[in-house]
Amino acid sequence: MLVDFGVADEFSRAFDERPQAQHERPGLVNTTVEQQVREYYDHAGPAYHALMGQFWHHGDLAAERAGLSPEEAAKALARKQIDAAGLRPGGTGLDFGSGVGGTAVYTAKISGANVVGISNNEWLSAQARAYAAEQGMSERAAFLTVGDEDYKTLVAWPAGSLDMVSFYESVCHLPEKAAFFTAAFRVLKPGACLVGVDWIRRPFGEHLTEEQIAPFIGPVEQVISIPRLGTLDEYREMMSAAGFVVEAAEDLYPDVECWGSTPPDDGQGWGEYAGEQNTVIHDGKRVLDAARAAGVFSVARWVARKPG
Numbered sequence: 001m002l003v004d005f006g007v008a009d010e011f012s013r014a015f016d017e018r019p020q021a022q023h024e025r026p027g028l029v030n031t032t033v034e035q036q037v038r039e040y041y042d043h044a045g046p047a048y049h050a051l052m053g054q055f056w057h058h059g060d061l062a063a064e065r066a067g068l069s070p071e072e073a074a075k076a077l078a079r080k081q082i083d084a085a086g087l088r089p090g091g092t093g094l095d096f097g098s099g100v101g102g103t104a105v106y107t108a109k110i111s112g113a114n115v116v117g118i119s120n121n122e123w124l125s126a127q128a129r130a131y132a133a134e135q136g137m138s139e140r141a142a143f144l145t146v147g148d149e150d151y152k153t154l155v156a157w158p159a160g161s162l163d164m165v166s167f168y169e170s171v172c173h174l175p176e177k178a179a180f181f182t183a184a185f186r187v188l189k190p191g192a193c194l195v196g197v198d199w200i201r202r203p204f205g206e207h208l209t210e211e212q213i214a215p216f217i218g219p220v221e222q223v224i225s226i227p228r229l230g231t232l233d234e235y236r237e238m239m240s241a242a243g244f245v246v247e248a249a250e251d252l253y254p255d256v257e258c259w260g261s262t263p264p265d266d267g268q269g270w271g272e273y274a275g276e277q278n279t280v281i282h283d284g285k286r287v288l289d290a291a292r293a294a295g296v297f298s299v300a301r302w303v304a305r306k307p308g
């Protein structure tokens with residue numbers, strides 16, 4: 001079955017044939033996936049900031065059901081991760097893909113630790129720095145823009161130096177996720193945790209095979225600049241292969257469609273967004289809604305400990 005998402009031609013299904021390391025979009029010859037993601041955030045960054053504020057990732061489902069705001073629900077999920085990692089005052093955390101900084105600043109604030117957020121887009125890092133200053137947290141939350149492929153080594157950090165590495169809906173953008181998990185393992189202290197929240201694909205309802213899932217997930221990958229959406233178990237296996245003991249691997253929306261804080265009624269106004277490249281933002285909302293409605297899109301969390 002093919003579903004018509006009304007996605008612009010430039011994101012046609014031929015895109016699915018792309019090799020892992022490079023997309024072959026017309027006009028983007030020799031453009032790496034990582035570079036395309038950086039450029040995606042040149043327009044998606046301001047859009048997400050306008051529509052979602054400082055916190056972009058999904059929240060804790062119980063908090064959402066209790067009627068808390070998207071920001072409060074996102075903070076509740078972050079607290080769960082920080083608690084699992086046991087980040088303490090004076091410790092050091094690295095938040096990979098920190099966006100405009102909401103969760104990294106919150107992590108520093110509630111844990112008492114110092115947190116460095118990294119992104120490959122300077123506009124995002126600049127917004128995050130401004131937010132840290134506004135929150136009076138600049139001395140304990142810093143934001144760095146790193147090279148597109150630095151995630152494969154995290155070479156700026158010495159081995160065994162960090163008390164927590166976190167990611168919130170950022171690793172999905174990486175074509176070489178396993179390299180990131182290996183790098184995170186290297187930089188963590190023995191006994192410290194990698195904690196993560198990310199978008200996943202999954203079988204759901206009548207969409208059980210990869211062929212049935214792909215018509216919904218393929219357009220999400222194409223429009224939102226995701227090389228390949230992983231599964232709960234793929235992440236778990238990559239973390240284990242890197243050396244971690246995986247203590248939690250949990251689909252956050254088990255047995256329900258993952259609408260999170262963005263229900264189809266579009267109270268946040270994605271459909272009306274009128275900024276730069278707004279058709280990509282509108283397309284993104286449309287294809288994501290279709291995948292959410294089919295149930296094949298979800299969000300998961302992991303807690304993975306480096307053996308002590």
Ligand SMILES: C[S@@+](CC[C@H](N)C(=O)[O-])C[C@H]1O[C@@H](n2cnc3c(N)ncnc32)[C@H](O)[C@@H]1O
Pocket residue numbers: 034037038041054055056057096097098099100101102103118119120121124146147148149150151167168169170171173174
């Ligand atoms: C959806 S945003 C997540 C923002 C934030 N974690 C939140 O939940 O509010 C994705 C983030 O991943 C970062 N990212 C994606 N690919 C990257 C790469 N190759 N290197 C560094 N950062 C990357 C982007 O720059 C951006 O900060």
